[in-house]
Amino acid sequence: MTLNDTLLISLRAVTSYRVRSLLIILAMALGVAAVVMLTALGDGARRYVVNQFSSIGTNLIAVMPGRAETSGAFLGATMGRTPRDLTLKDAQLIGRLPQVRRYAPLNVGVAELSAAKRLRDVTVLGSTADLIPIRHMNLAQGSFLAHDSEHSAQIVLGAKLAEEFFPTSNAIGQRIRLDENRFLVTGVLALQGETMGYNTDEIVIIPIDYAQSLFNTTSLFRILVEARSHSDIPSAKEAIHDTLKKSHDGEEDVTIITQDAVLDTFDRILHALTLAVAGIAAISLAVAGILIMNVMLVAISQRTPEIGLLKAIGADAADIRHLFFAEALWLSLAGTIIGFLFGQFGSLLLRLAYPQLPAWAPAWAIIAGVIVALITGILASLLPSSRAARLDPVQALSKK
């Protein structure tokens, strides 16, 4: 029997037993659709987190005072020493490194903002002009510490604060008080909403020196560094480490975190999660495979006389095996294709329902899902088709 005829005749059997075929195809399709949709969900979550991270800046390195130790004795604690401060001088040293594109020292605190008989507590960021580009913030109006004004008392307001304090007039050029100090509003941040858990619409930014005197400190909360390129991150990290060690008299008392490392961790966790849900969904493929095997066995028992007849008119064991094998293959192929379409449609609905979640099934999951489905179908049909091929023609023919 030629391959062409085998495929055609087995397709005839698939289309003749409609209900049976539809049920198998549905079972297979649900399995494949589950793999596609669940991995779309998992990978969508991963991409959501990655997007959030890149929205706070690219190629970022954060330098923090103090050493994060997870093991071993912390010498400073036992000898009554506190970690050395991170100072503006440290920040300037970092700024001179060749791998560093720009840097922004950062102090954070809370102060009372007041103007025109309104007052409220706000989060205050003290920094330099480069904070805005490093953190991917945008100014809706005005500027922050534009050239030649590095030492003036400027303040940039979050979008919501500008709206609250100056609802009727333009905020730019207005005078505003932060605790007892007067500032000139030179910029307003663009409305950005919440990213990574805090809201840039309700912060104010002032120059770093004013922030240090406001909070009465010489230590920095951290230094944000942007490396020149992604590939510069490791060497930049090392250079920062060496520079600060030297300036801190050989003491390793800073913690350097790259955005990459944090991102990698999240990426790995969520990727593992996606794999896990894909694995769970794959179980439904195995169930579909067992269903195919079961239904094929029933089909063979129903069609035993037919198998006997085919043998009587000259079909050998291989012909019979190929026929039933091809039948199972058609069923799993149809189930896989329909399941793939179901899954893509479901992912589309997910994306429509949650626009911020990029729920696209990753290519590896689709390919793996399809291959696993087809292999399951093939494995599940091996036993039934070889059983059909082994049937004794005399007994098969006499079965009513």
Add this chain to the structure above:
Amino acid sequence: MIDLTEITRIFKMGDQSVYALHEINLNIATGEYVSIMGPSGSGKSTLLNIIGLLDRPDSGRYALDGKNVTDLTETEQAQTRRDKIGFVFQSFHLVPRLTAAENIEMPLILGEIPPDERKSRVADALQAFDLQSRAQHRPAELSGGQRQRVAIARATILRPKAILADEPTGNLDHSIGAEVMTLLEKLCQEGTTLIVVTHDRELSARAKRHIGMRDGKIVTDSS
């Protein structure tokens, strides 16, 4: 053409051995019209199955067309069945989801005959058995006589040397049965060996040679 020497077939029923065929010696020449009669359990169907290569003897030698076919592999047996033997069954054994024409075409498909030639040979067969108007009908839509004509058309499409018919009229009423037998006999007159297994005396009487069986042995053989 069919040459059986001391053919024995034993079935195991529990721990008992039952001789379905006991040292059968039988020669059937090309073009003969033979009926095999006997009560149920006499071994006549088993004999037909062995002649048709559906079953293998436990001992003895079977030569078909002068060639020893006792030790053929399963695939070789299937090929021999396809090319040299046509089966006609009491219950027709048509594939229910295929049309009459497709049922007739099956042996050609198994024999890997090219599609163009298949079409013309099926058309010829449909005409020869007066089934043109029924070609696209499924077995369920055909009468008993039509179904058996489809089965005979299928059995003869590859022009076999022998037609083996097991109670070919068993499911048909008398006049239709007679028509079917006339068809088979016509094929026999054209040179095909015809072996009919039956327990119907009247049917058996139509044959030229009559073999009687009992308890796995040939008890009468008359021409």
